[in-house]
Amino acid sequence: MKPLFLLTNDDGYQASGLTTLIDIARGFGDVVVMAPEKNASGQSHSFTVDYPLYVSTVVKEQGLSVYYCNGKPVDCIKLGVEHFCPRQPDMVLSGINHGSNSSINILYSGTMGAALEAATIGIPAIGFSLLDHSAAADFSGSIPYVRSIIDSALKNKMQQGTALNVNIPAIESDKLKGIRVCRQSKASWLDAYRKVRDQQGRDCYWLAGRFQCDDNGEGTDQWALEHGYVSLVPITTDFTDTDSLSKTRCIYERIFKK
């Protein structure tokens, strides 16, 4: 039986990054797409609480169904798996995002929220991102890498509850140096809001932000990307800071000990 893929993104169902990913995935098997109607960047792992979701069909043919809905990337996974896939998908693919989701950007990313949601329900998932924010980004250089990573992920069973965060420099394929498996760099977004006056003279705050990363030594995703490699970080939905468990235990378990 051919593998079944569920695809989504956070740039909306018409984004060229998603179209590229559909073309690649169809080379491996059957494809169901459930994507947000509009851009849902920065939606992280949020889901829709306040209103019902409506679904529209764009394509329905042998081996390919494309739907969009008024939900967020995480909604798309839940809805796609439960109501629009003929069976549990073998793999979820999210992206190809227009813009980086390396380092701390994974926290805010709807693309990676979708991949992590798939991981929570035990479906192997890969999020792909190209380091070019523009709507007209050129995905051609990324294609051989995306294809080979999917191929390897199908052949090598991924551990349940994990996913892959793949980021790709926006350069030609033959200039990419290969793939580096990395840990996520520590970083932060500073100066996030700029104070401005609106047309009525009221103060308000517009999103701005400056990416600050001092953790870009070899072994990090920032290092890989800055040196022309595709970065691949295996990621988990377990937020436990395992390293500090025993120290934390010494401090807090003493309180009210009975």
Add this chain to the structure above:
Amino acid sequence: MKPLFLLTNDDGYQASGLTTLIDIARGFGDVVVMAPEKNASGQSHSFTVDYPLYVSTVVKEQGLSVYYCNGKPVDCIKLGVEHFCPRQPDMVLSGINHGSNSSINILYSGTMGAALEAATIGIPAIGFSLLDHSAAADFSGSIPYVRSIIDSALKNKMQQGTALNVNIPAIESDKLKGIRVCRQSKASWLDAYRKVRDQQGRDCYWLAGRFQCDDNGEGTDQWALEHGYVSLVPITTDFTDTDSLSKTRCIYERIFKK
């Protein structure tokens, strides 16, 4: 100098869980509150991209400022730290949430999104949640625990980039058995959307969901909560699945190796 706390939540500035937390924090130092105007549950680590944020002042007196805005919990942290705190806060406190953020719920939680955002900018942060969703939840049993955990966190420097996820059974204080420092349980939300007909006869999908957790042995937060303990999980913004790095390296670094 007295410690400075920045407080937020995801239930909105009028929620009684936040009022409880303000009262406790004022016993330790100065308090700035920046909270969402309305309920922002399920907002995870999302932030506001599409419109500017407006801020209203509720209280401004010696040692206590309370503001709300039309943003999400993560926005509240960014905005509060940059524009409404007289200096970098010594600690961020988020909650007390009405409802559990244990196990996989941390992924979806605005309360914990705010705590993790603080961690990305190097501010020690604690998210508190009571296991009672109702607006009228009784927080009295949690107070001695919340107070003692803040006290210990002030005395024992938290590691940069980490935060604490504290969940508290909704029972009387003297029935709580103490604190357990735990790892996050693996779990998932299944049957997330229910298909229904709207008033115009169109199909739509309403959020539903069933919590499924088989990972509730001793050492997990689910075990602690089910056995009458407060659960405390040290958490990180690093999503790297460290355990699978070397195996993943063997699979993917071979591709296109130059």
